[in-house]
Amino acid sequence: MSRLGSLGARLYRGEVGYDFVAKRKIWYGISILITITAIVGLAVRGLHMGIEFSGGAVFTTPTTSVSADEAREKAESAAEGHTAIAQKLGGGGLRIQISDLDTAAAQPVQEALAKDLGVQSSKINTQLVGPSWGEEIAKKAWQGLAIFMILVVIYLAIAFEWRMALAALIALIHDLTITVGVYALVGFEVTPGTVIGLLTILGYSLYDTVVVFDGLREGSKDLTKQTRYTYSEIANRSLNSTLVRSINTTVVALLPVGALLFIGGGLLGAGMLNDISLALFVGLAAGAYSSIFIATPLVADLKERDPQMKALAKRVRAKRAAVAARGESSAESEASEDARGTADAEEDADEDLEPEDATPAGVVGPRSTGAARDQAARNQPSRNRGRGRPSGKRR
């Protein structure tokens, strides 16, 4: 952990860091590729809708010696022409699905099946679904999804700003598309459980994004009062410094879901637990990816279009050019490690040379210039050079 801890610290201070924002084109590219694959998969293969949506019957038998193939044949003969799918469950039971069977016709089938398989009719679990109920569930779910998206965008626009709300929404749609795409491509069955899982991703994927955005919002406070960093750089800083948090929250969220998936799949074979947790697992993973690689870069992109931020970027560039022109030696010796993680050409300013920058630098977001230090910096500017800055010391 000491490794991890210090890595966390270095990420936090921006000593190490990955430039997520600058390389955003790559991530956008990857995401677009995945999304296209998902959409193509959806278009070509379609979703494998479960019985609940197409209507039909699912029978689950207690432990039986009958093999899945035999059971399928028997089920098909009992259901006269309807297709049946049979699978062996973990506990030795069978799960037999017969599609397009209407609820009234299912009853005799159940009895025939019980007789054929040699189990008591009352011990067979049945689920008979008319297609309209599944449709109702799905319809309501879509409604819920739409309402939620509208509300959450409004909320995020108020709590943060519209750009973040937009980016969060795009990230959310991205997550949902990927999840649905995985379902289409792999051919997992879509059940009400899947819908539930998918809907949970809503809240969860956003949870992650919100945690990152919160850091970003804080980091970019008073941004325009300084000329050291552009918005994108700040965004990247915030992202890196909340990285540990993001990873931890994602891991902790995935652990129980993974347990559900494992138990649901391993112990029960199939069913609600499995369906929910599978959708959740895929969606959470996609959500963690998108809040780091998609949402924040998107915000940065949108922000950089803002005239204020454009002006800031211009100032930052101008200043850097000036610093570079003024000679590298002094600048380098004073270079703060704050700059390390962020922009490539982060030649830090010598504050003595650029007096108008001295105060703002303290006010700026980068958290390593914490309040205490700022005060120190402001109160005793003379100490700035050598002692006040740990960076100087460390060198």
Place this chain on the structure above:
Amino acid sequence: MAAPKKGRRSPGAQGRPGRALVGILVAMVALVGGMFLSGNTTPRLGIDLAGGTSFTLEAKNEPGKPNAINKANMDTAVNIMERRVNGLGVSEAEVQTQGRKHIIVNIPKGTDAKQARKQVGTTAKLGFRPVLSIGDGKPTKDPGADKPKPKPTPTKGADKGDNKDQPKGDEPTSPTPTASSTTQGRALPSALKAPTPKPSPTGDAPTKPSKEQADQVKKAEELQKQFAALDCTTPKARAAASQQAATRPNTEPIVACDRKGEAKFILAPVQLEGKHVEDASAVYSTQGGSGWIVQLDFDGKGGKQFGKITGELAKQQPPQNQFGIVLDGEVASNAEVSFAIKGGKAEISGSFEQQEADDLANILSYGSLPLTFDIVDETTVSSALGEEQLNAGLIAGGIGLVLVILYMGIYYRGLALVAIASLGVSAILTYSLMVLLGEAIQFALNLPAVCGAIVAIGITADSFIVYFERVRDEIREGRTLRPAVQRGWPRARRTILVSDFVSFLAAAVLFIVTVGKVQGFAFTLGLTTLLDVVVVFFFTKPLMTILATRPFFASGHPWSGLDPKRLGAKPPLRSRRRPIAPADTKEA
């Protein structure tokens, strides 16, 4: 920077952590105590975990009545459905509307699913059938001769009143008021009607009910036999009888029991179908002391027909001047007619209790419900599978919990204790609330809800992570633990509130909008999200404040998870209390 100000403001909170902890402890004790007091220590389980059968019914408009699916109609339907299901002798069946046009019927294990399906799945049939004969609820020994003869009391409405006798009291005491006159004069006070027509098995048999058609004599005899054999005394027998009666077509006479099993009837073919009832309501009539009565409105055709029937019935001798209101093969009420009731409006009086009047009005309006119901989903779960699923859920939850604790332990060390304690508090609160809500709002824990609870472990733990990371960030700034705990809080609080709000929003929207299992899931998720906020605010934070004063944590013991060295903290800036050169491992 805003944070330092907040940081300075919040030390006041340091005086309160004890109080907050006591508060949440009291809340816990209250909830757990309430749980034990209520006598339930386990949450109500849904059908998929406890075993049983669950039906989902979808309402359909009848042709020509497009706007029939509304709350009032659905509620009436639920009432009727409840009556039917509970007629099976099921004790804990629950019937609820779900969304706009669905009704969910849950029948616990131990009930014959097939029978239940029949009850639930058939469309209710309400009809008015003239009474041919009435008998005591018990099977009659000698079918041939012994014909019970009711002694209806004269009943009397005002002009339009058609009277009905509600069998009362259990023993068919000898028919007290013998006045069988159908007087045209003013009504006797209804109070007198109360001990009314107890069908008593006196010998004097009414003539055979086969006056109408000569070729029906045989059938009538058949009917008599059935009638004699009919046993209305036990709920089970009644259910069987009504099921049988319900399957008979409207055009045939039937034998049927009343709802209490006190009387049985031979009833003529349906003369008027329930769908002609436009409205029925129970009202309290001050007029003539008749008390609670049921008012009926017929549609045009129904009114005419009703007038015709009552006209005919009024001419008959008792008991054949009565008609039975038959719902699902069971006589909901039988009413005596003294004269033709024209005009499409009628009243049924008979010293009802309010409840009885309401029930009858309900039944009558059900007949007018322009709704039919289809079974769109039927799930039968054997108790074995239910148990298996519950166990799987619990095991998965346990494993998930252990994994989360392990991860927290490895990563946060001492801090993990705070997380574990907080998770524990959260678990206790969630559990006791679920139990209590099971009582209060019929919350049943189903499989998706269990999933929601397991997923919630992650959400709850995430809040702790957000806070812990904040505190650690503050320590990295070179602060000691106590200020770090205070300064980290306002920022963490905001993040937690915002992200929990988003989570809660999702749960709330889903709960309101969606149907069925999705709803159960959304409910747990919403509940646990709320509890997460409660726990973080009133438990985790105060606990951290208190622990920050403990040397183990405050001194940054390597196992506390707050060791400044490991966290790569900067040295304190203004004073160099700690001589250790920080983080020289770092290359810049």
